[in-house]
Amino acid sequence: MPRFLPRKFRAIVAAAAGLGLVLGFLAPAASADHPSEGGGFVGTPGNLEGRWASPKPVGNRVCPTKNFWVGDGWGADRGNRKHRGIDLAADRGTPIFAIEDGRVDRTKLQSNGALQIVLKGKSGSKFYYGHMDEVFVSGGDKVLAGQVIATMGDTGSPGSVHLHFEYWRSGGESAAVNPKKLISRICR
Ligand SMILES: [Zn+2]
Numbered sequence: 521m522p523r524f525l526p527r528k529f530r531a532i533v534a535a536a537a538g539l540g541l542v543l544g545f546l547a548p549a550a551s552a553d554h555p556s557e558g559g560g561f562v563g564t565p566g567n568l569e570g571r572w573a574s575p576k577p578v579g580n581r582v583c584p585t586k587n588f589w590v591g592d593g594w595g596a597d598r599g600n601r602k603h604r605g606i607d608l609a610a611d612r613g614t615p616i617f618a619i620e621d622g623r624v625d626r627t628k629l630q631s632n633g634a635l636q637i638v639l640k641g642k643s644g645s646k647f648y649y650g651h652m653d654e655v656f657v658s659g660g661d662k663v664l665a666g667q668v669i670a671t672m673g674d675t676g677s678p679g680s681v682h683l684h685f686e687y688w689r690s691g692g693e694s695a696a697v698n699p700k701k702l703i704s705r706i707c708r
Contacts, residue, residue, distance in 0.1 A: 528673035535576035574617045575707065578640075581620045582666040583707035584649065585610060587685050594698035604696040605648065606703055612653060612681045616670040618663040619647050619706070626659040634676020637669060644691045650684035651677050 531680065558655065563568025575583040622641040629635055637649040663669060674681045687699035694707035 526567045529677050532555060539697050568668065572615050572668055574615070574668070578632035578663055578706040578708070580665060581616050581702075583703070584608070584619050584647070584685055585614055585616050585672060586707075587611070587614060588683070589708075590703075591682055593700055604694075605650075606699050607682045607684055608678075608703070609682035610672055611672075611675045613675055614672040615668045616649060616652060616672055616683055617645040618665055620645075620665045624657045624659055624661040624663060624669075627655050627657060630676055635670070635673070639663065639669070640691070646691055646693075647687065648684075648686035648696075650686075651675050651680075651682060653681075 530671070538623055554643055577631050585608055588608040588610040591602050591609045594603065595602035609638055610661040618639060620639075620641040620643060622639055625640045625646060627635070627637050634650050635652045635655050637655060639647045639648060639649070642679050645673055649670065651672075653675065654671035655670045656662060657669045672681055677684075685703070686696045688695045689697045
């Protein structure tokens with residue numbers, strides 16, 4: 521069970537009649553017509569509807585979010601350092617997607633309160649996601665491109681709801697490169 525899964529997404533169902541037991545479980549997305557009304561996200565991507573639907577893949581990658589505008593980019597001044605990613609801003613709760621098939625390297629609550637995900641893609645690259653409101657995956661989880669892994673928020677950046685996204689192309693830890701080209705290619 522993902523650690524940060526909110527209560528509202530857990531479907532409460534009655535077990536077999538006669539036993540009278542009530543179990544809480546994650547309904548598989550494939551069987552949920554309305555994921556926001558009790559279905560889970562941990563299913564085959566592409567079959568979620570409405571606000572949870574992922575963008576169309578481009579090659580084997582999927583845009584990490586949708587309905588966004590671009591904020592600060594690579595190299596923006598951050599006082600004693602430079603911004604090493606791109607900020608994609610949208611409404612709070614906008615779904616955030618696994619960019620490619622792979623595995624969750626880790627999730628973390630940073631000391632500044634920011635939730636982060638590091639995803640290791642099949643390509644060997646790593647992708648860093650920051651400031652999410654809710655995170656639905658844990659370290660070690662396998663993910664598929666387009667799977668909803670989190671929702672957009674402002675943890676660690678109060679009042680500024682956005683996704684901070686970094687592209688560690690070589691797979692080296694924190695070996696960030698400018699993700700602008702990648703984002704403009706796969707987010708259409
Ligand atoms: Zn940022």
